Amino acid sequence: MQFSFDSSEPIYRQIADQIEETIVTGGFEEEEQIPSTTEISKEFHINPATVLKGMNMVVSKGLLEKRRGLGMFVTVGAREKILEEKRGAFYTDYVKSLVNEAKSLNISEEELIAQVRRGFAE
Structure with a gap:
C-alpha cells in the first residue's frame, strides 16, 4: 500500500481504494484475513481512527466482514x-x-x- 499525504483525496478514502485494488489484483483472496487497523496504522504512521474509517467504507460495501475477536476478512464474491x-x-x-x-x-x-x-x- 502507498498513500499520498499531499493528495486532495482523504487518507481514509485512499485506504479504502487500496484495499479494494488489492482484492481485485489478488493480493487479498476471498475469506483471507487482511492486516489489522493497528498493523496498517503502525506501518504507515496513520491514525488508527483514519484506518478504521477507510476499512469501514469497504465493510459497508459488503467486501469485508468483521469477525469478532479475529479481525477483518474478505467476503466471498468481493x-x-x-x-x-x-x-x-x-x-x-x-x-x-x-x-x-x-x-x-x-x-x-x-x-x-x-x-x-x-x-x-x-
Whole structure:
C-alpha cells in the first residue's frame, strides 16, 4: 500500500481504494484475513481512527466482514463486486465521454467502433 499525504483525496478514502485494488489484483483472496487497523496504522504512521474509517467504507460495501475477536476478512464474491462497480464507472466515466466526443467530431458509430478495434489490435 502507498498513500499520498499531499493528495486532495482523504487518507481514509485512499485506504479504502487500496484495499479494494488489492482484492481485485489478488493480493487479498476471498475469506483471507487482511492486516489489522493497528498493523496498517503502525506501518504507515496513520491514525488508527483514519484506518478504521477507510476499512469501514469497504465493510459497508459488503467486501469485508468483521469477525469478532479475529479481525477483518474478505467476503466471498468481493472481487466480482468490485469489478462490476468498476465496469459501471468505466461506462459512465469513459464510454459516455468518448461517444459524446465522437459525436462532436462527427465520427459515426461504425468509425468509432473501428477505431476501438484498432486500439485493441495495437
